[in-house]
Amino acid sequence: MKLHWLKFLSLSSFFFLFSAYLLYSEVNLDEGRDIFRTQCASCHNRNMVDDLTGPALGGVQERWADWPIEDLRYFIRFSQRMIEEGHPKAVQLWDQWRPNIMNNFPNLTDDEIDNILGYIDAVYKGEYGAPAVAVTDRVVVEEEADNTLLFISLLFILALLAVILARIASVLNSIQKAKETGSAPRTKGILDILTSKTAIGILIFAAIVMGGYTTVNNAIDIGRQQGYAPQQPIKFSHAVHSGLHQIDCQYCHDAARRSKNALIPPTSTCMNCHTAIKVGSEYGTAELVKIFASIGFDPNTDQYIEDYEKMPMDQIAAIYKEWIESQYVRANDLMFVDAAGREEVERQWDEVVASLTHEDRDHVAGPIEWVRVHNLPDHVYFNHSQHVAAGNVDCATCHGRVEEMEVLAQYSTLSMGWCINCHRQTEVQGFTDGNEYYLQAYKKYHDALSGGDMQRVTVENIGGLQCQACHY
Template identity: 30%
Template structure:
């Protein structure tokens, strides 16, 4: 019979409590860093933004006001207006930091704790081509460091428990009853049914906690990278009423929606030169196109690339076609991207709760851009509100085959007044996965 003793039981409970507290805080810091910071920052390397290792210590040594660093993360302009050190920091780089007004002090501290816990990268070894240095985009990966803490805790408990077991075996005599005659041993044996149930509950809770953590891998809800130009969608799509497909002109005929070239911008901005803070943004467009508005305007032929940061990268094993959804499915852009006519902030992965608030959107429950989100939409969105006839080659053929081979199945599809994507095979793995 295995018995870890009072000390072993106490050590197990204490270790589990400490481990749960530490890993939850560390995982939160890592998750926030990967979703909001990693596009521009690394712990030990300057990128678009400076390295973040021991940034709290740097601000303290630099004479920053208390709470100024937290305010900088939430809104750097406010911090620069109230703290001389923050104002000095704001002059170090030409690019502006994205604001994160929703982060609490605890979440910001969790990010800094995670960053400070990261070891410095190994030097480049002989034979390393260094092809990724200086130009690579940070890869959002889940750290497995917590696994070592779990294994360490398990070994610690085993060592304590085996030590207690050894002492107990030495005290045992030939009568097995002597093993359970006094103290906590007797209580545990007497209440072994409840103790067993308690252990089962703890084990099940651990399994549930593990799977809940796994379910968060790849979830990038609310991710919002910085951009070289703070493009106001509400001005272009809202106030000026420019159709989405004027700029993203391949959305209805290609797999990707496309990012507009500078030439598309220049169609309007040869004449529209902006007012106030708009002037500096439009100057970046002119620099990219090699255009000078002076003297009636002329092109120099010297162009500069505008490097936009992707909001979401589709996994390599997943197939998605914009034109299929826009043309055949009739999906409005706001179903996935939100109402861009009211969006002044930089593009981001819009949470499903916000998407559900938009009039006309299909009400979904799974996190945006996850597999569950797509499957749920496929079960709710119709391809047709009636017969498939006249929908185009692929669907016309399905219409023909159903009538010829299984008309009753077709009638079953139409019972609710619509033919959904899932009814036509939209839940088959091979439809979306290579």
């Protein structure tokens, strides 16, 4: 009898473990990672341990263990609705994190939510993610070593040898003529050699070559803006947003994965976080009030102002000056604003007006006019989605360590040579993971890889250097 019970328990344990394995293996952690980065990472810390705008998500399923998984899925889709319905866990979270409102995600399927939860759990337990690889491994670097001193030294040595050889030739000619005529002719000195027709001709030729080289080199640099870092209307720090808070690039520039252009995010994207975060960590109210003034958000009431575009500027000024003043009083632990505070209020509002208006725009309402940093010539075609989604190219490959930039600057030359070098060096993603398109369109490369004739397939191999790829 005991033996039967042991068999039953063993089989039951095996069945349970096997079922758990199947359930876990069905979770797509890579998909969960992608969705988390684009939908969740702006408010929740990617290390799953530390709080951010929202709570740390590590262990979220354990914290919801007293309720069915359907409740957690429903909360992810419609958090505010669930709070209004009085669900005890939802109300508890709202009491802890108000007034931060979680976005609704009604389009997420059960499988997608499970993938996100699986990814969160795997990261939290250290079961997902390879050791970080330095981005510089994939960054195409144009190393331009300064060889000017070497070239000048070689030119000097060659010129000296030419003069010495010319002097030796002159002496030998004099000796030869002395033997033939019996009298020694005058030997040419160094000055005679340097002022001869041959020397002058060589100098003129060298000047033409150097002039042509300088002209072409300077012409190539026309329109290139490597290192260009213009002053923006708002002091937006990528180091704070992308670096400190680890907001994914594609949360703000969400068109990069689905469009030709990455697009500058609209102000409404900023407001996803800044309806809750209304005072900056470095500039206080000075920069965020520009965002509020451009979109018509009243931080005093947490409401958007109706008919904001038609509101007179003096009424708008009163709203935002009141906000700046109240925050100054709170920050300095005062009962009322002092003279320095009134001066600060006026200074900040003057900066708002200067940043959002100009001779062709007399009202602060409207889009923020960011200064474009990266700009290719009109005859060049570049598609972000082709590189980001299909090519899986990291943003830092072209844009550098944006997460370390206080002021955004152009990292790469974005020259034709730079792009060509990248296409020559970059391995095509997909030849080793069963991509059906590559299997059918480039069978010869698959055969070459399988036979050991090729070690990798680069963008150059699939037409990345053809003129019409970028110029059509």
